[in-house]
Each structure stands twice: as C-alpha cells, then as structure tokens.
Amino acid sequence: MTEPSNLATSAVGEARRHPDAVEARTRRSPGKAWGLWVARRLGLAVLTLWLVSVIVFWATSALGDPVRAILGKDFAVSPARVQLIRDALHLDKPLVERYFIWLGDLLSGNLGTSVTSNLPVAELIGDRVVNSAFLVLVVALVMIPLTLVLALLSARRPGGVLDNVIQGITLALAGVPEFVTGILLVALFSTSVFHLLPAVAVLPPGSAPWDRPASLILPMATLVISVTPYLVRILRSNLLESLGSDYVELARLKGIPERRVLLRHALPNTLVPAIQVTALQLAWLVGGVVLIEYLFNYPGIGATLVDAVRNSDFPVVQALAMIIAGVYVLVNLVADILSILLTPRARTGMAA
Amino acid sequence: MNLRSLLRDPKILIGGLLTVLIIALAVFGPFVAPHGEYEIVGRPYTNEGSFLGTDYIGQDVWSRVLYGGRSVLVIALLATLLGVAIGVLLGVLAAYVGGWLDEIVMRLNDVLLAFPQILIALLVLSSVDQPTWWMIVLIVGISHAPRVARMARGVALTYVTRDFVTAAEAIGEPRWRILLAELGPNLVVPLLAEAGLRLTYSIGMVAGIGFLGFATDPGAADWGQMTNENRLALLVQPWGVLAPVIIIALFTIGTNLIADGLGERAAKGAA
Numbered sequence: 001m002t003e004p005s006n007l008a009t010s011a012v013g014e015a016r017r018h019p020d021a022v023e024a025r026t027r028r029s030p031g032k033a034w035g036l037w038v039a040r041r042l043g044l045a046v047l048t049l050w051l052v053s054v055i056v057f058w059a060t061s062a063l064g065d066p067v068r069a070i071l072g073k074d075f076a077v078s079p080a081r082v083q084l085i086r087d088a089l090h091l092d093k094p095l096v097e098r099y100f101i102w103l104g105d106l107l108s109g110n111l112g113t114s115v116t117s118n119l120p121v122a123e124l125i126g127d128r129v130v131n132s133a134f135l136v137l138v139v140a141l142v143m144i145p146l147t148l149v150l151a152l153l154s155a156r157r158p159g160g161v162l163d164n165v166i167q168g169i170t171l172a173l174a175g176v177p178e179f180v181t182g183i184l185l186v187a188l189f190s191t192s193v194f195h196l197l198p199a200v201a202v203l204p205p206g207s208a209p210w211d212r213p214a215s216l217i218l219p220m221a222t223l224v225i226s227v228t229p230y231l232v233r234i235l236r237s238n239l240l241e242s243l244g245s246d247y248v249e250l251a252r253l254k255g256i257p258e259r260r261v262l263l264r265h266a267l268p269n270t271l272v273p274a275i276q277v278t279a280l281q282l283a284w285l286v287g288g289v290v291l292i293e294y295l296f297n298y299p300g301i302g303a304t305l306v307d308a309v310r311n312s313d314f315p316v317v318q319a320l321a322m323i324i325a326g327v328y329v330l331v332n333l334v335a336d337i338l339s340i341l342l343t344p345r346a347r348t349g350m351a352a
Numbered sequence: 353m354n355l356r357s358l359l360r361d362p363k364i365l366i367g368g369l370l371t372v373l374i375i376a377l378a379v380f381g382p383f384v385a386p387h388g389e390y391e392i393v394g395r396p397y398t399n400e401g402s403f404l405g406t407d408y409i410g411q412d413v414w415s416r417v418l419y420g421g422r423s424v425l426v427i428a429l430l431a432t433l434l435g436v437a438i439g440v441l442l443g444v445l446a447a448y449v450g451g452w453l454d455e456i457v458m459r460l461n462d463v464l465l466a467f468p469q470i471l472i473a474l475l476v477l478s479s480v481d482q483p484t485w486w487m488i489v490l491i492v493g494i495s496h497a498p499r500v501a502r503m504a505r506g507v508a509l510t511y512v513t514r515d516f517v518t519a520a521e522a523i524g525e526p527r528w529r530i531l532l533a534e535l536g537p538n539l540v541v542p543l544l545a546e547a548g549l550r551l552t553y554s555i556g557m558v559a560g561i562g563f564l565g566f567a568t569d570p571g572a573a574d575w576g577q578m579t580n581e582n583r584l585a586l587l588v589q590p591w592g593v594l595a596p597v598i599i600i601a602l603f604t605i606g607t608n609l610i611a612d613g614l615g616e617r618a619a620k621g622a623a
Binding site for chain 1: 470476
C-alpha cells in the first residue's frame, strides 16, 4: 500500500503547479528571480515545519491528560510520581507556554528525556534513526532501477504480453497493505514453504543491520514490493504520453531506432514528473517503515515509535513525529528545486 | 454511466466480484460460523476446531474469521465516507471560490500532507488510553481528507473555467446551486474512483492499526487484531495470521481494481 494521489491531478500535476514560476516571469534579472523563488520555497518549508510542530505538540498534549496516559493504572496510587512527571513535562504551565518551551528546546537540539526510560531522547533514538535511514536507502537503491526497467519493458510494446503481465501484477499489488505483503512473504520464505530467510531481524546489542544482510532481505523486499508498483504505473503512463508526442514522431520519421527513441527521446522527458513521484514515494517510505519495522522487529524509528505510542512516551513520540514529517518536507523541497532546475521552460521562464 | 457498461470492464467486474464476496463473508459470516466468537474449542495453536485450527487461546480460527470482518468493514466504510465528504467540500470550495480561501486551504493541506497517514493515527493513539471505534473512524477519515481535497480541487478547477459554469453564473444562479447542479455530475466518476482508492487505504489502515495492537475491543474477533494476536505463532500455526491476511489482501485487491477501472473512465471522460 503506498500513498499515491489521484492520477488526474497527481504529484505529476503538482510539478507543473508552480504559480511562483509564472509570477516570476515579469521580473528582469534571471539570477535574482531564481534566488527569490528558492527563498520563497525555503520560507514555505519553514512555515510548514512550524505548523507541523504545532500539530504534533497539540495532538500529543491537548487531547488527553498526558500523566494519566503515561501512568495508566498507577495514576491513582502514586501521587508522587504524578507530580514528578508533571514537573518534567512542565504540565503546571499553560499549554501555549509549554509549547514554546518545547519548541525552544527542539530548536536548540534538546529533544527532551524519555518518560519511560529516563534516558535522553537523542541518545535513545540516535542509532534507530541511522538504522531506518539505512533501510530506506537500500530500498531506494533497489526501487529506482527496478522501476525504470519494468516501466521501459512495459512501455516498449504497450498491450503486448509482457506489458499486460507487468500491468496486472503491479495493479494487484498496488493496493495491498504493506504489513499484509510482509506477512505473506514471511509465510512464504521463512516458514513451511521455503525455510530460507530469517523471519525477524533480531540484532545482538551493538551490532548494526548491515552486519547481517540476511535479516535485511525480507523487510527490504516488502517495502520494495509496496512502493514499486505505483511508480512503475506512473512512469509507464508518462512514457506512453511522451511516445505519442510530436518530437517522438519526428525522431521516428528520421529513422532513429525505436530503442534509441525510447531511451534518448521519451525517457528524459519523463524525468521531472518521475522525480516528483519518487520523492513522494520516498517520503511515504519513511512512514511505511513503521508497520514493517514492527513486523520484523527491525531496530529503527518505526518500531521505537510504536513502543513509545503504546507507553505514551510523549517526548519520544514528538521527536520521532517531527523527524518523519521533517524528512517529508525536506524531500519535497529538494524535489521541487530539482524539478525547476531540470525544466528548461520553468527555469528560463523566470528569466524572460 | 450505467452498471452494465461498467461491468463490461474486466477490472471492475473482477474487482466487484472480489469485493462483494468479501463483504458477504463479513456481513453473513457470523450467521454461519460453526463456533462462537469467544468459544474455546481446543488447545491453543493446534488443528483442533474446524479446518483452520485454533488460535492463541484455543478459539476457532475459521469462526473468528467469519466474525471478524464486520468491524473492519464498518470502520473502513465510515472513515472513507467521512474523508471523501470533508475533502470534496474543501477541495471544491477552494477551487470555486479561489483567492485567499484557496490559498489557505491548500497551504494547510500541504501541512497535513507532511504527516504519513499512519503517523496521524499514532499521534492520536499515543494520548488515549483505549481507542474507541469512532475514534478510528475520525482519525482515518481526517487523514484522508487533505489527499481527497487536493484531487477534488484539481478536478473542479478543470470545470470551473468551462463555459457552462460561466453561463450559469451569468444568468444569476446562486453559487451553491452551481456547485451542486453544474459541477456535481462532472465530479461523480472521478469521485467514485477516489472513494474506491480511499476505501482501499482505509481497509489497510484500519487493519494496520489492529495489527500494531491498538484494539478498540480487546479480545473481540477482528481481522486486524487477529494478525497481532497470533503473529508469534506464524511458524507453528500460520492460519491464525494467514487467514485474515489473505482476506485483507483479496479485499484490497478488489477495491483497488474497481478504483483503477473507474479512474480510467474518469480520465477518458475528462479528455
């Protein structure tokens, strides 16, 4: 299960929705216009992050009594611990003040102290962040070439046997929730059918996931299977659109071999929408790892987040939520800037 | 657009059959279940009970599968309806009114889109002791809303500039009537496609929340929760996990096929 937007208006459309680019057309200096656009886009990202922090803080602080959630049944019996946690979370101060204390700490790099383990949050999640980033990186390294190959194979002969098979499989897989895919893979590859791969990524303390590549295969495969189908479908339909255009017709009339037409003429023109969709899928991955890490006991931010949510360990939940949303905002920012850089029309449009 | 012409599309036909089959299983299952929802029929994780064996406390897996669809189905359907309703309202209004309203709605949308859907769910779940079923409906529905709004705005924008809307405005029709009467029919197919897609994700999310162990009714039969309860025995008695997982897979394949078929029609209609 991935997070696509509808095809008609999709992320691809988003790439073309740059009102700033159109607006900038009236300005004179190209360098200045470009700088202004980047500055505006950066400002927007910072604004988004700030609103994200408001939502994260509000959702974890204002919906219920945090102390009651943290202590559960102990709430009634240990008033001393209640006061201890109230002090640690500044709960005697008003909500708005608490928010600014939290935001100030966050900005100065202080992520707070875990309520359940009393360890600094940064220390608690440091390794986990690295592990998750590693998993996402491995998935991306497999997903991008795989998508390219499948989409090109599919678009080479639209309606052919290979195209139909790829289309059928990707369509069937595109909607299946990632944890369902993961469980099915475990059942297939590490239980009765084939006893090949480890079902859980149990790591001895102190060792990193890259020391045990076998335990990475199933989580990686699950995420690749969850993300790739949608990407293949988008890239294929972009390729087909590109193949129907005038410049491709011209290239064909000039007698350029079809293979070259596909790789040199059609493919580069699908690059910008492809970057946008890939960025969305990468950002989705950061959320998608939550269920998959939990399933495979992979020591990353996802499994940590689920534990923290269960224990109502708010400082940990808030820090991880900010990291996940922050990655999304950052990935989108980079994708937008790349898209503008790679679209001559948009780039020179600013200068004209 | 009539049903017969829709069913001629093999995607919609197969997807429809799968979906109807699973919905029938969820709705009528409890009437034909060989054992009760909470009935202990044997020792845990054995092949006692009916053909799928027993679960983590010795309940009959097949009967639990038959009982466990209603909650997932009802919560996913309501969440989808809520998400589509809020999203369409905001998206169409933003597109039609335009200006500052459009700007504000779409900026807030961008902020909400920075949260993966499961993260929204987890944030809310962290501050409650015990989630209720309507809480899950709200969380899943609201997490859909910005995504639907973006799509609805996009579709509505392509129509807002067309002559028939301008004509309706020129003869002095009130705005809400233009929205309802002129834009409405043109949004039906794309909206149904979007709703199908959202239903697919709702099922995944609702089951996923159960899989993570956040139970609205601990102990009750529920396809999502069953995967969590029995997952430790995946290597010993896989059916406790595999049966609900296979059903969720078939269900989401079905709804996604319908959504894709409808989406193709929407694209043709717009062209």
